[in-house]
Amino acid sequence: MMRYYSYKSYLKHTYGRPIYRVGVDAGFSCPNRTSRTSGGCIYCDDFGGTAAYQRSREAVHAGGALQLEIKAENTPASFRLHEVSSQISAGRAFVQRRYGAEDVSLYLQSYSSTHAPIEELRALYDHALGCGKFTEFIVSTRPDCITPAVCTLLKEYRFRVSDVWVELGLQSANDQTLKYLNRGHTSAQVRDASMMLREAGMKLCIHLILGLPGEGLKELDETAEFIRELYPEAVKIHNLHICSGTELLDIYRCGETVTASVHRHIMQTQRLLKQLPGDIVIQRVVCDTPSHRLCAPRYFPSKGRAVKMLSEHLESQNSWQGKDLGWPLEQVGMPVPHLRRLYGAV
Ligand code: SF4
Numbered sequence: 103m104m105r106y107y108s109y110k111s112y113l114k115h116t117y118g119r120p121i122y123r124v125g126v127d128a129g130f131s132c133p134n135r136t137s138r139t140s141g142g143c144i145y146c147d148d149f150g151g152t153a154a155y156q157r158s159r160e161a162v163h164a165g166g167a168l169q170l171e172i173k174a175e176n177t178p179a180s181f182r183l184h185e186v187s188s189q190i191s192a193g194r195a196f197v198q199r200r201y202g203a204e205d206v207s208l209y210l211q212s213y214s215s216t217h218a219p220i221e222e223l224r225a226l227y228d229h230a231l232g233c234g235k236f237t238e239f240i241v242s243t244r245p246d247c248i249t250p251a252v253c254t255l256l257k258e259y260r261f262r263v264s265d266v267w268v269e270l271g272l273q274s275a276n277d278q279t280l281k282y283l284n285r286g287h288t289s290a291q292v293r294d295a296s297m298m299l300r301e302a303g304m305k306l307c308i309h310l311i312l313g314l315p316g317e318g319l320k321e322l323d324e325t326a327e328f329i330r331e332l333y334p335e336a337v338k339i340h341n342l343h344i345c346s347g348t349e350l351l352d353i354y355r356c357g358e359t360v361t362a363s364v365h366r367h368i369m370q371t372q373r374l375l376k377q378l379p380g381d382i383v384i385q386r387v388v389c390d391t392p393s394h395r396l397c398a399p400r401y402f403p404s405k406g407r408a409v410k411m412l413s414e415h416l417e418s419q420n421s422w423q424g425k426d427l428g429w430p431l432e433q434v435g436m437p438v439p440h441l442r443r444l445y446g447a448v
Contacts, residue, residue, distance in 0.1 A: 105416040106375050106423040107435040109336075112383040115435065117264075121237045122203040124193035127212035128226055129182045133246060134214075134286040144284050144353070145311075147345035147395060179222075183229045190233040207238035207263075216243040216252045216268075224255060231262055240307075242269040245287050245295035253302035260303060268299050269307040269338070275328035276321045279314050284349075289328060296332050307336035307385060312370045313362035314342055315353070322370055326377035330427075330445045336383035339374065341367040343389045344398040351397050361399040364408055368415050375416070379445055380424030380434040387412055 104111055113121050135142035190208070197203040208230055216223060231239060239259050248268070259266050274280060275289045292308070299306055310325060329337060342361050344350050353359050362370065371387055378384075388408040403411065416422060422431045429441060 103431060104434050105413065105421070105431070106384050106387075107380060107382065109383055109385040111435050112336075112385075117205070117237065119205065120201070120203065121205045121207055122197040122201055123209040123211075123240065124190055124197065124206045124236075125209045125211040126186055126189045126193065126230060128186050128210050128215060128230065130210075130213040130215050130217050132214045132244065133217055134244065134284070142284065143286075144282075144349040145342075145344065147347050179225065183226070186226065186230050187233050190230065194234065205237050206234075207240055208236040209240040209242070211240075211242050214243045214247045215241045216247040216256075220251050220255055223252070227255070227259065231259065236263055238265045238267060239263045240267040240269065245270055245291040248295035248298055250298065253298050253304070256299075256304055257302045265305050266303075267305045267307055267336075269309060270295060270299075271309045272325075272328075273309060273311045274314055274317060274321060275325040276317065279317055279321065282315060293328075293332065296334065305336070306332070306334040307338060307383075308332060308334045309338045309340065310374075311340045311342055312367060312374065315350075315359040319370075319373065322374060323377065326374050329378060329382075333379065333442075333445055334382065336385045337378070338386040339371055339384065340386065340389045341399075341402070343391050343396055345391060345395045346397050354398055363399070364403055364411060368408070368412050371412055372415060372419065372421050375423040376421055376426040378423055379427060379441060380422070380429035381437045381442070382423070384423065 110120065113119070132142060132146075135146070194206055197206060210227075210230070218226070227239075239262070241256065248270075256266050256268065270292060271285070272289065272292045273283065273285065277288050280288060296306055296308075308329060310329075312322065314321075341364075344354050344361060350359070354361070367388065375384070388402075388405055390405045402408070423429065423434050424441075425431075427441060427445070429438060
């Protein structure tokens, strides 16, 4: 029996088969960083989020420093478009080779993929979506990079793919934590951006980090309450991980913060899941930062093993997504109309 609504189950329900993501670094920057290599959230390394098959682009350790073959800002547009095409070809070849995948979604994954003038965004999105057939179009960004014009543009792509998703980083609903992380936005900004996207018909995925510095169960419960209020179609749950070259690593080395063991992360994930409506897709439950960039936690099981441990823990505790809200176990992954109304979904 399904105890939480996994991404795999969502794809099976929606398309009857797995759909793989082709992640692309389209050369965006982030308004929260002074450049692609400095500033920003205290846990952000110089990669801003890259997919497994983009990691071949990371040079191996060289004198302790990592380098990524990445375009500088202000790169000529033609070169940028060419780069996007090559990443899509490489990504598609990778998922075909590894998973035998025929159907893929386009995922603009790195940095803030709506952070550019509208005409530049349009040219990039048109070009990327013109590089083949895609099931979904997924854009990862920040709440302060969502404007009415961006929503209007994204809305146009709903007719070219099955769904347009926007992934927004919240991480925590606690504004003090957001300030400490130097996120550069508040939870209210995430609420406003979510409403704009919802009105434009976008599907929404909210990113969370569990075990953030200074956070305990009270903050976790407040974040769960905030998520119920937003009622996104999906969330991604990450365990706090600390990468090389980040301010958070300095804080960690001073002993001012810790990272959760897999057991603690699983217990916190269970607590969160119990408080989330059972029809929110849980797209991720753990990070999978490549080991050469990850400083802590060093001893954490593989993603597959952690997912299995979570399922076993939910089973042993007779727990499931939405349990605290009265969501029936047999209806995890399905809407329960009166509960959806109760928690604000329309
Ligand atoms: S919003 Fe994302 S890309 Fe920007 S600084 Fe924070 S983690 Fe890095």
